[in-house]
Amino acid sequence: MRTIRTILAFALCTLSLSAWSQDDLRLSERSLTGTARFVGMSGAMSAIGGDPSSVLLNPAGLGLYRRSEVLLTFDGMFDATRQAGTERTHARNLFMIPHASAVFSLPTVAPTEKGVQFHNIMLSYNRVQSYNREMYGTATDGPSLGALLTTADVNWDIPFCTDSHYASNSLILRENGYVNEYALDWAMNISNRWYVGAGLHMQSYLLSADATYLEIFPSMNAEGRYYSNTNQTTLLFSGASFNLSLGMLYRPIPWLRFGLGMQTASVGSVNTYSTGSLRAQTDSLRVSNAPDLRPPSRAFHMPWRTTASVALQVGAYGMLAFQYDFAHQSGDNLHTLRAGLEVVPVLGLYINAGYAFESPFDKRQFVVPMDNTFDRQDTYFHQLRWTQYASFAIGYRGTHMMVQAAYQYRWQRLNLYAHENAMPYDMNTNTHRIVITIGWHRYY
Amino acid sequence: MKNKYSIVALTLLALFVTPSFADPPYIDDAYYWNDGRHAHESGSQTEPSQPATQPEASSASGNTSSEQKESVPVDIQYVNVQDTTITVKINR
Numbered sequence: 001m002r003t004i005r006t007i008l009a010f011a012l013c014t015l016s017l018s019a020w021s022q023d024d025l026r027l028s029e030r031s032l033t034g035t036a037r038f039v040g041m042s043g044a045m046s047a048i049g050g051d052p053s054s055v056l057l058n059p060a061g062l063g064l065y066r067r068s069e070v071l072l073t074f075d076g077m078f079d080a081t082r083q084a085g086t087e088r089t090h091a092r093n094l095f096m097i098p099h100a101s102a103v104f105s106l107p108t109v110a111p112t113e114k115g116v117q118f119h120n121i122m123l124s125y126n127r128v129q130s131y132n133r134e135m136y137g138t139a140t141d142g143p144s145l146g147a148l149l150t151t152a153d154v155n156w157d158i159p160f161c162t163d164s165h166y167a168s169n170s171l172i173l174r175e176n177g178y179v180n181e182y183a184l185d186w187a188m189n190i191s192n193r194w195y196v197g198a199g200l201h202m203q204s205y206l207l208s209a210d211a212t213y214l215e216i217f218p219s220m221n222a223e224g225r226y227y228s229n230t231n232q233t234t235l236l237f238s239g240a241s242f243n244l245s246l247g248m249l250y251r252p253i254p255w256l257r258f259g260l261g262m263q264t265a266s267v268g269s270v271n272t273y274s275t276g277s278l279r280a281q282t283d284s285l286r287v288s289n290a291p292d293l294r295p296p297s298r299a300f301h302m303p304w305r306t307t308a309s310v311a312l313q314v315g316a317y318g319m320l321a322f323q324y325d326f327a328h329q330s331g332d333n334l335h336t337l338r339a340g341l342e343v344v345p346v347l348g349l350y351i352n353a354g355y356a357f358e359s360p361f362d363k364r365q366f367v368v369p370m371d372n373t374f375d376r377q378d379t380y381f382h383q384l385r386w387t388q389y390a391s392f393a394i395g396y397r398g399t400h401m402m403v404q405a406a407y408q409y410r411w412q413r414l415n416l417y418a419h420e421n422a423m424p425y426d427m428n429t430n431t432h433r434i435v436i437t438i439g440w441h442r443y444y
Numbered sequence: 445m446k447n448k449y450s451i452v453a454l455t456l457l458a459l460f461v462t463p464s465f466a467d468p469p470y471i472d473d474a475y476y477w478n479d480g481r482h483a484h485e486s487g488s489q490t491e492p493s494q495p496a497t498q499p500e501a502s503s504a505s506g507n508t509s510s511e512q513k514e515s516v517p518v519d520i521q522y523v524n525v526q527d528t529t530i531t532v533k534i535n536r
Contacts, residue, residue: 050474066473074453095449113479192479254477316475316483348469398467436457441470 022381023272025361027179027205027237028302028329030129032356032389033098035073036404036437040393041340042354044323047259047309048342049195049249052101052124055185057307057325058247058261059197062187065105065120069441071402073099075127076434081135084426090134098127099437118189129179131207137416137425138170144215145379145419146229160280161227166215171380171418171425177207177237185245195249203266203302205239211380213418221283233276233290233378241268241302259309265329266302276377290377303329309338318343332361350404352393360384379419382427387412393435401440408433 032043034053045054049061052071077094101124108116146160180203187197210233217227247261276290309323318341325336340354360383388411395404410431415424471482 048474050472064473064476066476192476254483313475313483316471319474344472344475346469347471350472397470397472399470401467402470438457 023237023270024300024302024329026207026209027239027270027300028327029131029384030179032391032408032410033075033127033130033433033435035071035099036393036395036406036435037342037350037352039408039433039435040352040354040391040395040404040406041321041342042338042356042389042391042408043325043336044309044321044338044340044354044356046247046261046307046323046325047249047257047311047321048319048340049259052103052122053099053126055122055124055187055197055199056126056128056181056183056201057245057263057305058249058259058309059185059187059199059245060195060247060249060259060261062103062120062122062185062197063118063189063195063249065103065187066107066118067103067441068105069101069103069439071099071101071437071439073097073435073437075436077130077132078432079132079429080431081133081427081429083135083137084428086138088136090136092132092134094130094132096127096130098130098435100125114191116188116190117192120187120189122183122185124183124185126181126183127178128181128203131175131177131209133173133175133429135173135416135425135427135429136170137418137427138168139423139425140168141165142169142423143421144169144217144229145213145231145422146215146217148379148419148421159282159286160278161217161219161229161282163217163219163227165217167218167226169213169215169418169422171211171213171416173209173211173380173416175207175209177205180204187247193251197245197247199245200242201245201263201266202242203240203268205237205241205270207235207237209233209235209378211235211378213380215418221281225281228279228281230279230281231276231377231379232279233274233376233380235376235378236273237270239268239270239297239300241266241300243267243302247307255313255315257311257313259307259311259323261307263305265304268300269297270300271297274376274378278377293376301329303327303334316344316347327361329361334361335359348397350393350395350397352391352395352406354389354391356387356389358387358389360386380417382414382416383424385413385415395437400442402438404437406433406435406437408435 038051038053045051046058049064054061075096075098080089080091082089103122106119110117144166146162147164149160150162181201183199183201185199189195213231215229219227243264243266245263249259251257273294275292278288280286305327307325311319311321313319321340323338327334336358338356343351391408393406412429414427416427417424475483
């Protein structure tokens with residue numbers, strides 16, 4: 001009882017926090033991953049169900065299962081980021097297992113089609129975000145970090161070059177890490193018409209970000225070296241959170257179905273570690289190593305997420321689904337539109353195609369100001385502009401086994417800022433993703 | 445090193461994929477109609493659904509359908525089984 005009270009008090013405290021920082025924004029990023037079918041449909045499956053990845057946002061989809069199933073997914077991600085107008089591309093590859101799930105389908109002994117037909121339970125692991133990105137931006141003649149530091153009262157104790165404008169600058173940022181979600185979901189099938197479900201999810205976070213920012217000034221010292229400032233930083237986040245999800249799916253008539261799902265804000269705590277070094281080349285070279293900062297872990301919360309979807313079923317030959325997802329955090333909103341198509345030309349063969357568009361959070365209020373409390377050296381931050389996904393999948397479902405492969409192409413545009421006053425770098429990320437899901441099932 | 449992993453992954457995949465195509469096709473659960481039947485099954489959604497179980501009386505006693513419609517509560521007094529004859533006394 002005491003534990004429950006503690007958890008409730010903790011949840012209320014964290015929900016009342018209004019701070020929505022750049023750190024939280026980084027940790028709230030999600031990519032469209034999951035089973036090959038889910039990726040192939042670009043995630044437009046809240047009204048279709050019967051897929052472990054669709055269950056995370058709308059647990060009612062689990063109610064459609066009439067079989068027990070174990071699925072395992074493999075993922076290869078090929079990411080390339082380039083600054084608009086330049087040729088230099090930074091590529092990263094990643095291979096992983098983003099999803100594993102086990103569904104236990106328990107048919108009831110209902111004598112008719114009225115009443116509860118199935119109780120289904122699912123245990124799953126999902127990698128909902130992979131940070132695997134390298135970005136390089138460069139610019140000429142802009143407001144300098146050195147000048148900004150003259151107006152900010154920070155504990156950086158070496159004489160920077162404080163010229164107001166740099167001649168050229170560059171920022172390289174490398175991110176690695178993940179957000180994993182461990183989920184326990186339950187759903188039931190009522191009269192083959194109504195499906196309701198609920199889930200308890202736990203997330204673990206690990207993100208490391210290394211950045212080096214260099215700005216070079218027109219001034220030169222007696223040795224013929226240009227004045228410059230270099231800011232090298234390392235950030236490490238680790239944390240855990242949990243949330244609840246609720247959902248329903250309704251099939252008023254055989255060819256039409258509606259899905260509605262909601263995921264509460266994930267509440268938890270995060271540890272931050274930061275360190276870095278500053279090098280200033282003026283008349284002489286000075287180097288200062290920033291102290292390692294390990295502030296006490298702080299509470300944080302991720303956005304509320306909701307989904308609304310409609311799907312049309314064309315006999316046994318396929319489905320078409322449209323979906324709107326909404327994420328809400330501290331007065332800020334993110335919108336996603338999805339469309340997915342499934343075609344079953346012959347029994348057992350499944351072909352999918354999908355498209356999704358994701359907006360940024362509306363207010364774009366994530367400028368990180370330098371102020372007295374800013375002890376960390378990481379002055380850079382980014383703002384997502386939009387993300388688009390196009391995908392395709394093909395799969396076969398047998399009586400005992402299934403295999404499905406998907407290809408996904410992702411375009412992402414974001415503004416990367418070296419510091420508060422900097423002109424943004426216009427970054428383009430293109431990601432190719434190959435997903436293969438294999439599974440075993442047993443039906444009743 | 446990467447090649448090694450690729451070969452192992454491809455072998456595992458081949459080992460899995462090959463037998464799965466010999467597997468008879470399975471109907472996805474998302475394709476069941478509201479009456480619990482799959483869309484491939486005859487009749488599809490336009491026919492009224494059949495109850496999952498028949499009334500027990502028809503299989504137990506073989507009564508005609510007109511008799512089944514009378515749902516008069518009965519009170520069984522006794523059941524006597526002798527050789528091939530079963531005598532049931534009921535109160536109407």
